[in-house]
Amino acid sequence: MFFGFTEEEKMVQKSVRNMLEKHCQTEDVRKFMEEQTVSNKIKELFGNQGLLGILEPNGEEVTGVTYAILIAQEAGRALLPYPLLENVAGLYALKTCKQHGDLIEKVEAGNEMLTIAWRPESAEAFATEDGYSLSGKLCEVPFAADADQIIASVRISGKGNTPQEEETVVVISKDHPSVSLRKLPGTDETYPIYDVAINNYPLSNANIVKGIGMGTGHQLMNKVKQLGALLAASEMVGSSERALYDTVEYTKERKQFGVVIAKFQALKHMAAEMYLKVESAKSAVEYAAWALESGDPEAELSVSIAKSYASSAAKKVTGDAIQMQGGIGFTWENDMHLFFKRATRTAFLYGDSYTHNEKIAKAAIDAIAGASSAAK
Template sequence: MNDGTPLTGTPAADPDLLYSEDEDALRAAVRSLLADRGDPATVLAGLESDVAYDTGLWRALATEIGAAGLLVPEKLGGAGASAREAAVVLEEVGRSVAPVPYLTSAVIAVTALLGCDHAQEEVAAPLAALAGGRTVGVLAVPLPTAPGGLPEPAVRAGADGRLTGRVTSVADAAGAELLLAWAQGPDGPALYAVETSTDGVRTDSVTPLDLTRPLGHVIFDGAQGRLLATGDRARTTVEQALLTGAGLLASEQLGVAEWCLTETVRHTAERTQFGRPVGSFQALKHRMAALWLEVASARAAARHAADALATGSPDAPVAVAVAQAYCAPVAVRAAEECVQLHGGIGMTWEHPAHLFLKRAKSDEVALGSPGRHREALAGLVALGAP
């Protein structure tokens, strides 16, 4: 992982931005599942319930398709795939705004555990449970935390491993069974595992903008934690988890933008005014053509980030910063155009356009805002240095 020092040395190999046959097959399976069990009407109905996420849909995605273990090596109970395959899943999750904890559990929490010592039972057991979809895990840091911007721990750990503190705005905390707590231990920063059923753990739900990705404030009041990593290793593994999450979040943003563009083109081709499809009007053609170019560029940026993470490229921090700085605004713009070009129906609760706008706006500040990633990119490439 780069520490902010300008990247030097031999350039990384050219990224592979194309999808492989295996990735296309995975996409087809995930899209079919989400179309069957996570269509907009089902998502809207679920928002009016008190469940944290669609458990049946998550079970099918995580276990039947095996998506939860994509990032986990086979010897540790996973599929032995890479960030490229996980990115494909997240594209489809974004395309359907599926209320499942894939980003938080199967990507961020899994990556955090992979950075710890696999020989420890405290690491191997929860990693296998996450890979098998039997457990939902969450890294207990605020959702807006960006790679390279990890704050000082809000949680304190005693010598006996008991945790005290409060972490705000943790995504998917309400539905998690396992929390990975970034804490200040007796010997410096540390990462602890805590089951949410443990005495002294409480999650206070808050009402987020995006109801498909619930937020919660996590309170530790003397909860017993299991030590996973300490010192530099703990900090490095949490930073890598945030970097991977930010890089693959760009693929979710791409999926949001693609759905919005496709749905807008379909709607404007069917809706008529003055005896003509409104999509034939030149002003709307220009808007949709400009959006198509932005979505195509977002696809390249998201694929570059996924490929860099999959190959362990030294340029991964740069690729992630570029992807987030570009894809987040594109997703928001696509969702706004979708709402506006649908006219009155786009403003209603019954039409799913608002789900995509809310997911896009929520994703825009998740794991670092575009401005935060532009600042990081400037430092990584020594922009403006004498």
């Protein structure tokens, strides 16, 4: 079985890397941290390159996953201050039904931007004469101020026997008068988050994605979160790989006691361990992408393994990168803290290591129990 990348996939990755090296330098990232506004140039570039609509639903399978992880990896390498994961996964959700064609075209062209409310909290809709009225809060919504539309999984009262069955994925216009935002403090300044308060937002069938209640929204949002977890893992691979190589280059220039510190045995061992973690995380992500795209029965488990390992590896690698650069690594002017903050933030999104380790352990225990039962 061949697990390498095709020439076309390599070409796409190289194209994205070249584009971001030109238009998303560290000074561009720091400029965003000051202004907290997504660059129109970045939106235009991703729209013109056709990179956002790379995922396509194909029954129970998803096509374009390999392309998506390569794009996410380059975004992580560049510390891209743009809701790439939310737009890619959000477009996938919209494509599961046929009534959002206009919005899909606008987002894919870079004319509108999506975000996803990963934590809907208390948002619930009730029936009215004209449809439904939605009220509640969406917590920690990334890039909400820049986004045009918010995708969220909310409860529609009476459309299921349990709160889970009532879940429905909807599209909410951020600029509607019933929607208000509150900026939240965050560790990673490249990823602004907002609480979104909603007061009697009018929902109609035009806002519904795929179907109302009966578990449809819950299943769809789980799939979107699964894709988000995999893309986040790939983004962390890119960030940690960049942190590793930049740090190795630094050790080749920095001298101590008249000797470049790259010759110190302790730093060689640290770099070797960092490299092992980066490459192992990369392999886990690539395998999970193959499993998800091919409809492998263990796709969900593979994504959990990739997210769990990449989360731990990225935090360790970026933390060690700061240590290897010594005192300068702790200063604001040094870029390593940006990679560390990005890794720390992403590690807790879409399920942290503990959450995914619990899924992995449950799968292992179930497998052992099944084998024991079969042996009897």
